[in-house]
Amino acid sequence: MIHYSCSPLLTRFKAKCALMLAITAMHVVPKEIGRSKSKKKKILFLCTHNAARSQMAEGFVNSRYSDHYEAFSAGNAPTRVHLCTVKVMAEEGIDISEQHAKSLDEFHDVSFDYVVTLCADTTESCPIFPGGKTYLQRAFSNPVPTSAEERENCEPFQRVRAQIKEWLEQTFGQVV
Secondary structure (H helix, E strand, C coil), X not given: XXXXXXXXXXXXXXXXXXXXXXXXXXXXXXXXXXXXXXXXXXXXXXXXXXXXXXXXXXXXXXXXXXXXXEEEEEECCCCCCCHHHHHHHHHCXXXXXXXXXXXXXXXXXXXXXXXEECCCCCCCCCCCCCCEEEEEECCCCCCCCCCHHHCCCCHHHHHHHHXXXXXXXXXXXXXX
């Protein structure tokens, strides 16, 4: 683990120092991921907002297939993890409440064994990531509702969760 601290000379500028440390840390963490000595294959799941589908996939892989894979997720326009995403994964016994929406920029210098896009159609601005060995595309509908009255309905999330779970089992669950 890398430790960062502010110089005693900068204590007058605590806010500026804290900001510099935060910016530095954002750029260092992915490099540490990229240098992992683990023999696990790394997977990056992508969708536009990193709010639902890619978060579910990351949670499933890290929970169910962590002996062989290490998963991450990101989006090209990250927002926040949708509350229904957290709820429906908890129904599976998987806690993703600490996961957060991440930008592709956080992984700009990391290479992955698999880069998986989960966007459903051309109306979405699906991210492109150049740091992968193998690229997979699997379309899942975006369960995030567009109207305010649908925001409390988690049923579309349950449906997409079931589809993602089945696809991941078929794709990554059969380790040879």
